Amino acid sequence: MESYKCCLCFTRKFLWSEAQPPADVRAAFDAHSEGGTQMTADQFRRFLAEAQGDAAVADVERVMEQALELRHRQLFHRKHFKPVFTLDDFHHYLFSEELNPPLRSQVHQDMTAPLSHYYIYTGHNSYLTGNQLSSDCSDVPIIKALQNGVRVIELDMWPNATKDNIDILHGRTLTSPVELIKCLRSIKEYAFSASPYPVIITLEDHLTPDLQAKVAEMVIETFGDMLYYPDSESPKEFLSPEALKKRIIISTKPPKEYLEAKNVKENDGDTKKVQESNEAWGMEVPDLQTELECSDKDEDAVDDGGDDDVDDDDQKVRQSSPLEYKRLITIRAGKPKGHITEALKVDQEKVRRLSLSEQELAKAAASYGLLG
Incomplete structure (x- = not known):
């Protein structure tokens, strides 16, 4: 006996229902x-x-x-x-945008309160043309964001392939880079195309001290008098959007958990606390290849008759905060350029974030004794 499948066709129609007038x-x-x-x-x-x-x-x-x-x-x-x-x-x-469009963009609030009293239209990974894994990085999305009224632009800074300049890209992904200087020049040109109120550039720092100093010079030379210089390192309150019209503000600092951990002395009772605090915000460390190389060098040093009382800190990956760019905006534009580099150079190492996948990989490598 042959069997047949029956296909039912639904012919019921549904009427489009408009929203009821409020x-x-x-x-x-x-x-x-x-x-x-x-x-x-x-x-x-x-x-x-x-x-x-x-x-x-x-x-x-x-x-x-x-x-x-x-x-x-x-x-x-x-x-x-x-x-x-x-x-x-x-x-x-x-409610027809074509026949009864919204009111034209206009300021209808008091803009003389401190800047922190307002919501700020903020961009994230403002340089990406598409997804965060494989898209191109460009200044074009930055320009479009500024034309749409975005007031905060984020730039992730990494050394270029030859380690002598700065690229903007989404780190540890396949995104193609764009040069920092190109992004800075586009920001300068389009910063106030949609609004006269200040633009904040958030710099996510993954640079060595010499490249950090190079960034400082680029920023000062590009924006000049447009840069906002605070009167003190710890002002009681921000200036108002009205007072900051047509100004560029540089913003960057390490996470507060790191700053708190940095001030804790690493004695027997506090070491665990420091480690837990660092893990809480995803502290970055060198990749596995760097860890392996460092481990091999340490073992060779011991085998060659090195000091048995080597300080434990020398066996660990050293940690330090990124360059405090607040020093950049406190340097007056009138100072000679030679003083800029000297003022910004500090002897510290970069901080890199460790993703969850890298953490698991590191744990697995340690369990098999690959890290020494």
């Missing part, structure tokens, strides 16, 4: 249609003048015709009868 729209319609079910051109003209403050609309009937054509997708023939709005037509007009 109470305030109903109230406005009732008030200006004088309690009727339709709003005439004269009543609509009175609504525009009284409720929206727009008495300059000359051809009200044509506006109503356009609204009806857009909603019903058919031409409105004014020769036969005058246009009228139902409640749904009126609702559609009010």
Whole structure:
């Protein structure tokens, strides 16, 4: 016996349901249609003048015709009868971006309070053209962000392939880099294209001290007088957006957990606390290859008759905070350029973040004795 599969076709149709007019729209319609079910051109003209403050609309009937054509997708023939709005037509007009667009961008708040009192339109990985794993890095997304009113631009800084310049890219991914200087110049050109209020550049630092000093020189030479220099290292409050118009602010610092851990002395009782605090914010360490090389060198040093009382700290990967770029914005632009490099050079090593996958890999390597 042959078996057959039966295919059922569903022919039930569902009607498109528009959102119901809210109470305030109903109230406005009732008030200006004088309690009727339709709003005439004269009543609509009175609504525009009284409720929206727009008495300059000359051809009200044509506006109503356009609204009806857009909603019903058919031409409105004014020769036969005058246009009228139902409640749904009126609702559609009010929320039509084409016919009744939002108010033009304008400042409607007090902008003289400290900057920290406001929400700030912030970008993240502002340089990426696509996904965070394999897309290109470019200044084009930065330009678009600034044109759309973004006020905070994030730049992830890494040494380039030859270690003599700075690239912007999403670290440890396949993203292709873009030069830092190109991003800085684009920020300068487009920073205030959409708004006169300050632009904050957040620098995520993965650089050596000499490259950090190079960044400082690039920033000062690119922005010049546009850079904001605070009067003190610890101001009581920020200046206002109004006072910071057309200014560029540099922002970067290590996580607070690291700063707290850095101040804890590594004695017998505090070592564990320091380690736990570092792990809490994902402290970065050199990759496995670097760890293996360091481990081999340490073993060779001991085998060659090195000091048996080697300090434990020398066996660990040294940690230090990134360069405090707050020193960059406290250097006055009038100082000779030679002093900039000297002032910014500090003897410290870069901090790198360890992802969860790298943590697991490191643990696995340690369990098999690969790290010495």
